[in-house]
């Protein structure tokens with residue numbers, strides 16, 4: 001579904017070339033849970049930017065369903081991200097004056113059944129009793145579950161998660177990843193420095209200095 005071919009992403013760090021991604025070849029298949037394990041600075045976030053078309057590689061190509069992101073204009077890319085991709089980040093970014101339910105609905109695209117679907121997702125994620133609370137009335141793990149519900153609302157073909165457990169304790173983090181994997185509607189690409197949360201992955205890759213290795 002997503003194919004990266006001979007991909008490099010090079011940053012200029014005061015005249016020095018930094019390979020955030022280095023000769024990466026990677027295929028993400030439909031519905032697959034791919035875990036990417038690597039220390040801080042190994043290029044994990046950069047890899048997600050490339051796979052989701054947020055950044056273009058310095059060289060090489062990234063294709064989504066056969067179409068190179070580079071050939072898509074900004075509007076087309078934004079449409080793909082909104083309609084077909086979901087994102088979960090390290091910190092649960094939510095709007096402070098909206099309820100959990102309203103936060104989930106900020107990403108809603110089509111038609112009237114959005115509320116129904118958001119309520120059902122929040123219930124399945126264990127927040128049925130708390131969906132009318134504001135973010136400051138929720139724990140960190142609960143806030144991250146709201147972010148998961150928001151990311152899943154439009155039933156994305158691919159969900160990208162960038163260290164989604166880094167601000168949580170290990171037990172809550174494990175639970176959050178289990179929920180992400182269980183309720184996903186497409187592929188899940190999850191990058192982390194914590195091996196323990198990847199037990200449910202179909203495939204685990206390792207990242208080191210921008211290079212991707214099979215485990």
Ligand code: ADP
Nearest residue numbers: 011012013018020039040041042043044045046
């Ligand atoms: P990770 O997410 O694994 O911590 P990143 O993808 O954020 O790694 O970064 C990979 C490498 O690229 C690091 O060496 C980082 O310092 C460098 N880097 C990331 N963003 C930039 C940037 N905008 N300019 C220069 N160097 C960057």
Ligand code: MG
Nearest residue numbers: 044045046162
């Ligand atoms: Mg990162």
